Structures are given as structure tokens and as C-alpha cells.
Amino acid sequence: MWLSLNILSKMVDVRGLSPEEIALRLTMSSAEIEGIEYMNYHLKSVITAKITKKLPHPNADKLTLCDLDAGGETYRVVCGAPNHREGDIVALATVGTKFGDEFVIKKTKIRGEESSGMLCSEKELGLSDDHSGIMILPPSTKTGVPLSELYPDYVDVRFEIDNKSITHRPDLWSHTGFAREIAAIFGREFTSVVNYSLEKEFTNTEPFNVRIDNPKAAPRYCGLAMKNITIAESPAWLKAAVTSIGMRPINNIVDITNYVMSEIGEPMHAFDRRKLRGNEIIVRMASNSESLTTLDGQDHTLIAEDIVIADGGGAIALAGVMGGGNSEIEPDTTDIILEAANFNPVNIRKTSGRYALRTEAAIRFEKALDPGLCKAAIIRCYDLIRQVVPGSEAASVIIDAYPDAFQSKTVATSTSFIRAKLGQQIDDGRIIEILTALDFNVKNDNGALTIGIPDYRATKDVSIPDDIVEEVGRIFGYDNITPQSPFVPCAPPSINAKRQFERLTKDILARNHNYTEVSNYSFVGEALLSKIGLNEGLELKLRNPLSTEQDRLRRSLIPNLIENIELNQRYNESFRIFEMGRVYFKNRQEPAALARETTRVTGVLFRKKTDTPLFYDAKTTVIDLFQQLKIKTMRLTPEQNDLPPYAHPARAMRVYAGKANTGLIFDLHPKIREAFEIKGQAAIFDLDLDILFSAEKEITRFVELQKFPEVPFEISVLADRFTYSSEIRDIITASDKERVRNVDVVSIYEGEPIPKGMKSVSIRIVFCDREKTLAPQDIESLQKKVIGDLAAKGFNLR
Amino acid sequence: MEQKLDEIQSKAASQIAAARSIEELENIRVKVLGRKGDLTGILRTLGELSPEERSRIGQKSNAIKDDIESRIEKRKSELLESKINSLLQEEWIDVTLPHADSRKQFVRGHLHPLSQIQYEIEDIFTSMGFEVLDGPEVETDYYNFEALNIPQHHPARDMQDTFWTEDGNLLRTHTSAIQIRGMERLTPPFRVIGPGRVFRYEATDASHENTFYQVEGMMVDKNISVAHLIYFMKVLLKEIFRRDVKIRLRPGYFPFVEPGFELDINCLICGGSGCSVCKNSGWVELLPCGLVHPNVLRYGGINPDEWSGFAFGLGMNRLIMMRYGINDIRHFLSGDIRFLYQF
């Protein structure tokens, strides 16, 4: 929203206050001022001047040289306009005049002739759209006068308000509201622009009726008939004001209703009286599928929640949102009815949302406006029309339908409550002074306050003692409050074990295994999923996605991580990354329950070189992670069948914590590498952190140090090349659970003299007894048992 | 015999002096002083001599033995020294090389800057008695809006553009959703923070993201005031930035607090003179905060006549951007490790 300093200064004396100071204090006490704009400040250095001599330019046919006199000062400028003559009074932009941010008038040479200034068109000056030639002023105009003095209304400062910061303040959607704030902040007087005594002038010559069907939906409706209207362009001051507040001038009546809305905060509407069918205005709920064409030419089919303004023939306006085309003011309109009404904010908000009509009127009505504004707005509107349209007059009294008048409200609190909430010593006198300046009616009984709330603050904004705390605090200045530590018992807070577990996991990956943490969007899209082969449509979708790439919630961290590989391989030979984040599973319960969210930790290793498989590095990470997280039992089994489409079936293992399936370790499937043009190898582990968190943990206990010597035993076993070495290891481990202390695969060999399709697995076994030193015969029997058990399963020594 | 002893001594002395290694010296020692050594051989024949001679020869050969031993030790330390000296030469390396194997560059792991700041904030607040809470990212309308005093059709809903899910829920627009869940679970007095990911339905640009991180904070106790709130905010920012940061508190409207504030910090990128991050104002809106609205306490099952509290919602992305001078919020979720390696 825009605020014009010119309009504000009609209500509060701002002399001596800079726009910057006003903006800062409003930001600190009332609402955020997002910007200050100086309107037409160039008019201050554009002066009236008389062309004393007009000569042809020696070097250019279309240019002329003009000698000018401006109150005794003389100037020569080069001019390209076609319309000026000797003796004309024109607008001269003197050297130094700034148009906008870029264009500054300088002393220059144009085609060899010196020019110290520029003669301007009305468009260049921002006074109209006329660009047919330079501006010619009336011959009686004094010269040497800045245009800012001739067109004072065009020179303005406007403030841009952050609309979000006045969501709760219906009164601040107007100049009146901000003028009151400035008055309270700077201790100045506020003057209303409404002259209520004008109401005495109204006579009921052409009466009409207003009927409100549903006072809950439409508490008040004020109408006034006016006649002898001539629709015309607005006078300069009005056009300038309307432009300042960010609107486009249309015609005198529309501009006045817009101006009054901005001035007072009450949206207004004017109907063409001739088009009204009958003598009654009815404010009622729309009937289902009633149709209405609004001023913007859109056809709407209404529902019973919408409020309409209707006449004998049907709806003529979508109440509080937009007028209807069928009652619109025309260039030849002479009789009008002015409307200022009050509507239920929820109805207006729903209607405006339903038909996507976020009009200035709707934005205000949905904030819960004070019904008291209706009459004020009608009177102010009448006042301005009388000034702007000569001969116009009221044709009725104010027809005021107001079945249930608004009950003024009070709130009871105390100065000690206010001090306690702010945590600041502010004496009673200052508290009452602040509230009184804000138009609150304060009755003080020894610190117990009974506070009458002005109606324009009472519709929604101020209702409880805490609201009064805010009023005092913001004018007192929050920056003036001394920070203070509370007096509270000292005790360590409860531990969030899950959070700590997440943090520990991240630390292990980043600090012990050199993975870098990435964070990806929670969203995925169909194209990406299809590329990976995950297009089952199981994801929880968004109703209002920003794009098709982000139209549903991820069920896995992997798709976005694959894109991370694609991106990072461009700049890196190798990397390790991981993400810890939520995945979301649609809940199929009825009625719809929240999606199930689980936390996953997924790591990716990438290397351009395809020498040793990264799979083992991924596996090392997972094994160490389990150990550091003290997961009591871990099991890894080769997985070939039950795999997602992105996992390499010949390079995959399933990970169990206890009995729970916790995730997978795998290489990226070659077809995904192809699809994403990943040039290198990528290994991935993908684990369910929630399962890891709840898995049974190892409790650390001391174990007596090894006292008796370990006896190594090395063998080479022949096996089919597709045999998992774990199978051989398991046989050996099982051969004597007590005394086979360790089994390691040392190396694997294929090739001569090993038969084709076979491999030789070299294994190092360590025997040890906790109770005694192994005797030669013990060792021999252990070795025989190992060899015998292997042979029983078809594994022979090489 | 004495002559023989002299020969042994002079021969050994010249051999020791000529020895080139410690092994060689050891051989000399064995050959001369060992059980079958020359000197030992002579001592073995002492029995054949007269007592006087025995005593004289015995003394002499002991003196020769001592002499040879000390010569060996001396030579040994000479050899050791020269061996170490030559090792020092041999073991010279070019210490200015960046890596032992420059093809296998070592890159340490990096926590995401959002995690780093989150843990810092968690540590600061837990040290002041705050408990860390969690909440779901897909939330109900009730927890995200309704119970925070933002009923259906309230204009304040426009302030937070919302992603809606097909099942009628939403992606939480703020961590404030954690407030109600916290109040339901805990009994006052309590102090909690809730860090997490939040979502806004808005187009992304250098200063807007549809996904970002906040940390919610809430304290409920007897007689909590605005002065207490300001105290905690100042402590937090001082700890985060390791220096006093200029802040300002101005009115801000959030239906779940009353009074409500916007806390701005002096732009640390331009120092307050105006830049693109602070939209030329010199101030950066960092966190909304305020005293918990009595209605919100009631929704959380807490009697507002007995208890009061403050709440704040700190934008972590903005904080990191301020700390490191990051000018584009989109880096955070870019997945680009060139960005992440910097922190």
C-alpha cells in the first residue's frame, strides 16, 4: 500500500519532520515502511520561462535555438519540439534537474550549439500523457517560478507499506490510520478530514430504500443519491493524489471514491442511478447459481455464501468485492448512488478467494472494518464531489440501514500487568499518556485501568489486556526495554536421544569417513522418477506444486542424490557425500492421517576411475558406522532379487540390524549410470536411521586381555567363481565357535593353474583358547576339523 | 708372551680403526675377546706361569681388554653417527609437495552449514536449559495454523504461502507447529527449541527459497516478559557471531504472539550501509518473536492466567548467509560440493 505525505499532512502537522524520520519511527512503532519515493521532485528545478527569441539551428533542420527569460535570468537551449513560438511561456528544466534515477540535465553542446537546459513536454514532466510538443503555459504565467509551486499537488513523497505488517490493523489500511499513528508517535494533533456538519445540507428529494436481509453478513449499508453529476476528467490535484497512492486516474467520480477509500479506509462504490431497477437496494445472500458480470467483464456463477447488492431486477454488485457491469457509471451518467457499507470479513475473504478477485475493497473488508466508517466516507465523498463537480448536489439524505449497531468495547487491565509483561519500569502517567494519545479512553483507579477502545480498533485488533501491552510497548519503544535474564531454577534439560543419535551418525560419516553432507529438496517429480524407473505413483502429491519437477514428496533420498552425482562429477574426480533427511509415505487411512515420515541416511561414493570397486568402501563405512553406533548385531547378506531398479544386482548387500531390514549397500545400476551419463563408478548405502536408533545396542563391558598365544593357520580353498567367500568363512567359524578366533580372506586368485570357472580363496585363520595354551595335538585337531567341514560342503584345499 | 699381547693389541687396534660397520666390530670383539678369542686364549695359558708373571701378565691383558673394548665402543659410536648422518641424507624428502600421492587428493568430510549452525544453536540453548523437540514436516492445519490462533479464512494465512498435500494436510510453513506439540507433551515450566525444515509456496530467487530451516524457541514460566525475550535473543546472537551484534525490535504481526515483534540485525554484509541482501536498508529481518498469545497457551492446555511465555522463530539460512557473506539462498540445497567444501 502507498501512503502520500500530501494526504497525510491534511490530517496531521508534519512540519519539521523529514520523510526518513517519519518512515523510521513508523517502522519502529507501527508498521514496516518498505520504501520512500520522491514524486516529481524534478518540478522543483523546472521553471517557467518566456521564449524571447527563436532561431533556427545552424547545423540541424529540426532543431531550434531558443533564448529564454526566466524572471530576469536568461538561458539559451536547443529544442527539438515543433510547437513553440516566440513569446510562449514554457517549462525549462534547468541544469541539474534529475528525472528519475538516471537522467540528469547537464550543460551540453547539441550539434555544436550550447544548450543549458531542456524544454519539457507535459509527459516528460509527469503532468499528463501529452507528448505532442513542449508544454505551453498560459500567457499570464509569471516567469522564473518553479513548477512545483504551480503544481504543488504533483510534488509528493510516498511511503510503501509492507501489507503483511498491517494484516491485524484494519484502521491502518488508510491515511487516517497512519495520520493518527504519526500524531501519537510525535505528540501532535490529529484532525479528521470529515466534516459531519455537511449532513445538514441533505434533503430527501429523490428517496430510495435500503434493506439488509442478513445483518450478520452485512451489518451496515449507507447510501446517498446525488444528481447533476457530470462525468469528466479529474482535476490535476486529484489525478496527482490518485497517482501517488498507486492508482490510475479514471474519471472524477471513480477517482473520488478511490481517494476516499485511501483517505478513510472505507471502500466505496458509485452506481448509475438510471440503471437501478426500482427504488430499493437489497443487501442479501446470493441465490445458488445466480449469475453476475463484474466490472472487469468476468461472468460469475454465485453461491449462497456470497453477499450481493441487488435491485428489483437482480444482483448489481458482488458486495465488498467488485461492482457489477450492469450498474456501472457511464460517461453520460448524471445521477448516482454512493455506497459505503460494512460486510462480514469471512464472507468477503471467501468470495474474493473463490473468484480470484483480490480487489482493494476485498483486501480491506476481510480485515474487519469499523462500521462507523460508512457514514464518514459518504459525507467525505459528497464533500469532494461538490468541490470537483460544479452544480452537483445531494438528492437524498443518507439512507442508513444499520440494524444492530456496533457495541463499543472496553478492556480492563492494570498498569502493573503492563509493566510485568514488558519487564520494564514505565510509570502510570506515561502508560496513560501513551494510551490516550492512541485515542483510547482510559479510566484510572489507582493503576486499575478501564480502557475504552476506539471502535476502529475494536472490531478485531484490540480486545484483551495483552493487546494493550503491545500498544504501550510499541510507542514506548521496544528498543528502550532493558534486557533481563529470568530467575529460573538451574537444571540440565532432558536429552533428545534421537537428535543426538542423528548428530553422532553425521559426525561419524563426516569426520571419520570424510563424507560431505548435502541437503536436497523434499520434492521429486515424475520425470526424474521415471528416469530411475521408480514411477509407481506411490508418492504423496502436492495439490499446488510449484513445478512438475517438484510436485510430490520423496520416498527415498536416492533420486536427488543421483542428480547430485550428475552435477558434481563435472568438477570432481571423486567424492563422498551423504544426506540425512526425511522421506514421506502416503498414509492410506481414512480419514486421511498424516503421512508417515522416517529418517534415512544415504551415502554416495563416486570415483571416475573404475579400478577397485567402491562397493567395499561403502561397506567399510557401514560396518564401522554400525560399530560406532554400537548396534549389537549386524548382518550383511548378498541381495540379488529384491532390489530397487537403481541397484546393481551383482553388487548389492542387504543390511540387518538385529533382525530388522535396515537398508542396502550397492553399486549404482549400469543403466542408471547410462541414463544420467555418470562417467565412473558410484556405490551407495541407504539406511533407515529410525531402525538404527531403535536397534538393540551393545553395552560396553571389559573383557580380560588375551593371555594365551594365538596360532595362525593359512589355507587356500578351491571354489566356484560365483561362490561368496562368506560361505567359506561361515563354515570355518562354525567348525569351532570357541577357538576359531578370527577368519580373514587374504586373497582371491583366478587363472592358471586354477581350473576355469574356479577360484582359489586364501584364508588366514587364528586359533586361540581363552583357558590354556593350545597343545600341538589340539592344533592338529582344530585344523583337521576345519578341513573336514570344508570338504563336507564340497570345498577342497588347493 | 708380553710381546704376543702387544701384537694382539696393535692388530686389534688397527682392525677396529679400519672397521666399516657395527657387524665388523662385533666380529673383532668375538675374535679377540670372545670365548675362543685371541686374548682369551692367552689368559687360558696363565696357569702355566709363575705367580708373579701370572699377576703381571694378568694385569696387562686386563688393561688390553679394557683398551680394546673402549676402542670398539668409540668406533661403534663413530660408525653410528656416520650411519645416522647418511640416513639423514637418504631420507630427505621434498616436504613442499602437497600430498604423498597428489592424484589421490584427500578431502575431509564437511557437515552441511545448516547442520553446523543447528548444532551450535542447540548447544547454546541446551546450555541454558532448553530441551530439543521434533515434529513432523507434513503437518495438519490444526498444528500449523488453527492452534496458533490462525483460524480458517484468517487474512494472516496469506502471510505464509502454503504447500498443500493431496490428502488435505500441508507442509509446515514454520517450526511454530512444534510449539503446540511441545505444550501437549510437557507441563510448565519448560524451555524448548525445535529446529527443522520448513516450506513455503513461493518462487525461488537469490533471497527466497521454497525450503529452508528455522529453529523455534519457546519458554513458558511464571511472569515471562519482553525483557526476558530480548535477553535470550541478545545472548543467542552474541554467541553465534562471537561479538555484540546491533539489533532492533519493532512491531510485527504474528497471530500466535501478543505483542509480536520483528527482530532485525544490523546487516553484517554491508555493515549497515545498504546492500542487496538487506535490500539497501542496512537491517536484515532475522526472526519473528513475541510473548505467546493467551489463546495459543490455551490450545496447548496451559492456563494463561498462571503461565506466560515467549516464542521465537529463527531463520537459520539467513543467519548463515550473514555469517559467511553468502549472497544467494539457493546454494544451500544445490547439492554442489564446491559450496559445501567451504564450511
Ligand SMILES: [Zn+2]
Ligand atoms: Zn546489507
